Amino acid sequence: MSIELDSPRSVATASGRLSQRALTTRQAIADRLFRISLVAATLVFVAIIGGLFVELVQGSWDSIVAFGPAFLWSSEWNPVTNHFGALPFIFGTVVSSAIAIAVAGVVGISAAVFLAEFAPRAVARPISFLIELLAAVPSVVFGLWGLFVLAPILGHVADPFLQRYFGFLPIFSGTIYGIGLLTAGLLLALMIVPTVAAIARDLILAVPNELREASISLGATRxxxxxxxxxxxxxxxxxxxxxxxxxxxxGETIAVTMVIGNRPAISASLFAPAYTLSSVIANEFTEATSSLYLSALLELGLILFIISVAVNGIARLMMWSMLRAQGRRP
Amino acid sequence: MVSSMDRTLGVSATQPEVKVRVRNLNVYYGQNHAIRDASLDVEKHRVTALIGPSGCGKTTFLRAINRMHDLTPSAKVTGCIEIDGVDVYSRDVDPIVMRRHVGMVFQRPNPFPMSIFENVAYGLRVNGERSRDRIADVAENSLRRAVLWDEVKDRLFESGAALSGGQQQRLCVARVLALRPDVILMDEPASALDPIATVKIEELIAQLREDYTVVIVTHSMAQAGRVSDRTAFFLDGMIVEVGPTNQIFTRPKDKRTEDYITGRFG
Known part of the structure; x- marks a missing residue:
């Protein structure tokens, strides 16, 4: 191979090149060490997830053997007779979270659009700050507020109103207690709305301005x-x-426990008290007297874990298909 | 300063109609005086190129024509821009309605994150067109005019982002054509494209002249020479010289234009 003398790179002499190679070897070792540490750090997550799963299955094994798959659709929860079923808790968790994400999704995304696209900066800045502040409020404080402010308001004003005009719907029928599924769902909505609003706002701000300009230039309104x-x-x-x-x-536990009523029942009415997977674990773990009782509680934890993983997995699939539809690679 | 007063020079026997008349345009970004007292006549069914070094204000000038500076709170525009004799900055003019008649193609291809078809249909939809048949007709026509139809007719409902850069830019042209605008503004439309895609865009611009009035900002003098009938040379926010493109390139009257053309700066 010929070396062009006038190229500044080839000015390096033979010894220069040797020392360069030594440096390269050292770099290669450093690179490898660095990569190993990165892989190790990443594997920690795999280990945590795997360990959690194994631990939960092990702990709930007695219950899994005793009740089989019927655990999932049995409504009985009786520590005295040692009969346990998860359905009321699955119901409470799913319904309260569904209410929460429906309300928080609409409110959070609307607020994000307003803050990112319409609000003048003097308004958007302080409100964005408040939203982030709201996300930092401890859940027990939300729970207290829910119990002493939200529950009375719902019980005395909002729920009777809904019942009066929409009472023909089963979800708004029945006795009003103030605490119950709806209260828990709305409190949860309040707790998660900052997450939706803050992230959605950042994502909207990240949309390239060229797209807005293209739309405006075609005669679209803001x-x-x-x-x-x-x-x-x-x-x-x-x-x-x-x-x-x-x-x-x-997964939210304490705030929900304070306002949901903690009764393992399935009712069509959103005003009725209910119970969630996390609440029952928190409430009854210390008083689980028999090993089967404890095992059943752990199985509830396993179910919660699986629901969370499934929700994330489904969402991931939906995101992939959306990104594909936009022609981007996930 | 040479102004547009001498536009009669070198123009063919029939007096061309003026489509866009800009008088004493000033644009400020806060304290920055970006366009200084610029006046220009844009002739109908001609391609007018705006050239000049980076930061000379040619894009700012272009964006004043369809009131894109309205979106920038710190920007202030004074002076007069008339399209067919109507001042686009007058109180009676709704910028949203006005922009329908002034299409814009941007520096980087910016198709919407939707299907090829929906990209072209978008302008019609936001302007109140409901008839599916009509939207489909116009979309096909526009894609044909933008010389993109043959390449996309079998995948109209695939994402616009899946196209190549050059195809995306022609999609952006089709999107503009769907509204049958009077004037098409192009802001360095080929600067992000490879040479072959650039040629296609330039051929397209040459065809558009038959039905549209085109104003194109370009940093490439060669491109200005290839596509434009008239050229305006910008420097420091002022229009130094404007005239038929071949005259600007061969016999510039202003020393500064000559220096720029011959590559002494910029």
Whole structure:
């Protein structure tokens, strides 16, 4: 191979090149060490997930053997007779979280669109800060507020109103207690709405301005631009934000425990008290007297774990298909 | 300063109609005086190129024509821009309605994250067109005019983002054509494209001249020479010289234009 003398790179002499090779070897070792440490750090997550799963299955093995798959659809929860079923708790968890994500999704995304697309900076800045502050409020504080403020308001004002005008719907029938499924769902919505709003706002702000300009230049209004171009551009990410929020709602324990009524019953009415998987574990773990009782509680934990993983998995699939539809690679 | 007063020079016997008349345009970004007292006549069914070094204000000038500066809170525009004799900055003009008549093609291809068909249909939809048949007709026509139809007719409902850069840019042209605008503004439409895609866009611009009035910003003098009938040379926010493209390139009257053309700066 010929060496061009006038090229500045080839000025290096033979010895220069040797020392360069030595450096390269050292770099290669450093590179490898670095990579191993990165892989190790990543594997920690795999180990945690795997370990959690194994531990939960082990702990709930007695219950799995005793009740079989019927555990999932049995409604009985009787520590005295040692009969346990998970259905009321699955119901409470799923319904309260569904209410929460429906409300928080609509409110959070609307607020995000307003803050990112319409609000003047002098308004958007302080409100965005407040939203982030709201996300930092401890859940027990939310629980207290829910018990002493939200529950009375719902019980005395909102629920009777709903019952009066929409009482023909089974979900708004029955006795009003103030605490119950609806209260828990709304409190959860309040707790997760900052997550949705803050992330969705950042995602909307990240939509390239060129898309807005293209839309405006075609005679679209700012509203049309926001709803038809900007939001669809960010929708895969916003779905991710909602799943993150939903994950928090599914697992939220203390605030829900304080306002849901803690009764393992399945009722069509949203006003009725209910119970969630996480609440029953928190409430009854210390008083689980028999090993089967303990095992059943752990199986509830396993179910919660599987629901969370499934929700995330489904959301991931939906995001992939959305990104594919937009022609981007996930 | 040479203004557009001498536009009669070198123009063919029939007096061309003026489509866009810009008078004493000033644009400020906060304290920055970006366009200084610029005046220009854009002739109908001609391609007018705006050339000049980076930061000379040619894009700012272009964006004043369809009031894109309305979106920038710090921007202030004074002066007069008339399209067919109507001042686009007058109180009676709704910028949203006005922009329908002034299409814009941007520096980087920016198709919407939706299907090829929906990209072209978008302008019609936001302007109130409901008839599916008509939207389909116009979309096909526009894609044909943008010389993209044959390449996309079998995948109209696939994402616009899946196209190549050059195809995306022609999709953006089709999107504009769907509204049958009077004027098409192009902001360095080929700067992000490879040479072959550039040629296609330039051929397209040459065809558009038959039905549309085109104003194109370009940093490439060669491109200005290839596609434009008239050229305006910008420097420091002012229009130094404007005239028929071949005259600007061969016999510039202003020393600064000559220096730029001959590559002494910029």
């Amino acid at each position: 509203w049309e631009t926001a709803t038809r171009v900007v939001l669809p551009s960010a929708r895969a990410g916003i779905l991710g934000a909602c799943v993150l929020a939903l994950g928090r709602a599914l």
